[in-house]
Amino acid sequence: MAENSSAETPSTEPQARKVTYCGVCTLPPEYCEFGGTAKKCKEWLENEYPDMHERLYSEVIISHILILHRTAAVAATLSTLSIDAQKRAQKDSAKKEAKAAQQEKRAAEDKAAAKVLIKRVERNKRKYVTAVSGLEAHGLDLKKVAKEWGKKFATGSSVTKTASGSEEVVVQGDNSDEIYDWVADVGNVPEDNIELIEDKKKKGG
Template sequence: MADTATASDARPPKSVVYCGVCSLPPEYCEFGGTTKKCAEWLEKAHPALYTALYSSEALSQNLSSLSVDAQKRAEKDAQKKAAKAEAAEARESEKRATSKVIIKRVERNKRKHITEISGLEHFNVDLKKAAKEFGKKFATGSSVTKTASGGEEITVQGDVSDEVLDWVVEKYNVPEDNVEQIEDKKKEKKAAPPMVAPQPT
């Protein structure tokens, strides 16, 4: 019969810290491309672990175990990754600055309206989740629909364009200058001129 481990032999599970930025264990953050942000997060959240990994003594000890060529390669790789991360962040912030959220009030029938919201995806908003939040917030139907150009927008039943503007600015931190309201009215059909019978001459 096989020996079974007793309760006293069992080891407690090991707790692992995961980075709040890249979700890797802090020892592997350097491979995620956001090392600088990860280090800042670790310093605030776990100061002891930060000291163990990023103190000048720890870094010099890690580098001393590498050959001179490997040290140079490691420094170059770290600089490249940091430059790429900074460039990506700059592109993202520039894209946000120029992006617009368009809130359109569309007339369906004489008294019925819908509100269409497009452009939220440029501000890293999950459209499906946002559609549910709009539905709950305004107690109305809300869904994600495809646009004619191939993109996606959120359609909310009812005329809630002013409320949506306030909610987008407050909830999703979209600058008010980047939000545009449009009203889309149906063109009224012009009545045909009355038919006049020709007068006999």
Template sequence: MADVEAADASHEPQSRHVVYCGVCTLPPEYCEFGGTVKKCQEWLKKNNSTMYERLWSEDALAAATSSLSLDAQKRAEKDAHKKALKAEAAEAKQAATIASSKVIIKRVERNKRKFVTTVTGLENFGLENKKVAKDLGKKFATGASVTKVPSGGEEIVVQGDVSEEIEEFFLEKFPVIPEDNIELVEDKKKKGSGAGG
């Protein structure tokens, strides 16, 4: 009985060290399914050259495709090329969206000397309105909420006149937003005109 226990103790499961890609966050063996293969390969070559050689060297690729028929090899090359082009197009589209998008920080007068600040356009930069609203509420110790706008989008409403402070906060905390893409707007309520003219 002691021999069985000793044998069981020698076969305890060992922990494994798994490497995750710094680009797509998948294990490098699965990067080809992530859509950013070229960037993943560059990252792997820089950070783990032995694994890069095992997965992407000429010998490894030749060994992987040698078992395929000629037609299958051609299809695989075509598919890989299509995926690479699709990924490049998606990146270009995202870059164009970011370049043309604006974050609008608007100071809105509610009542006499009472203001709120609204923020729109953050979703174009991959930011979540609810998380940003929470950060703004903490930063300025004020109320901040996400509301729907009639045009179908969302805006963050922050209590108080903090438009310039919000701009500085965004530039500091979210480098994904270029300074030129932030627009400050002041929205004053129009005073009602009298009956005379």
């Protein structure tokens, strides 16, 4: 009984499979199209294994045709979408340009109206400081200006906050005339926008 049962049981040993390799690139013909000698591989396969050549390359052609159809359909859809997208983009661009132009106009108007106030302030014992405000409206960096003035006049110069919460550059000493010339020449601020103010210390009664 054991012998009969063994004879009826199918063999589970792996069966040998014959694999064909390309005589040009040595890869299986299914992978020849990914190599650099696809044309020569195709000619070799057609001569050596015409049946395999027909089967493989007919599948490739059908696959390529399907891909082309899908690509054309996607392109048509994208074309329709792109027209709408272009219209939206043009509207958005026009809005942004109009907004930017309006902002530039407002900034130019603010700059034209902005005053740079150079105030000479008298302190105790006829000592003075020069306080300058409004520079930032003309694109000047207050910290850089304070540093440059400190070197130029060889004195203390710093950025401080005013009572209203804005910032000004305060330079030790009476340098109002020199600062006026610097603001006009180096800072490129029109002279019509520069104003000199003298703030004298009030004497006690």
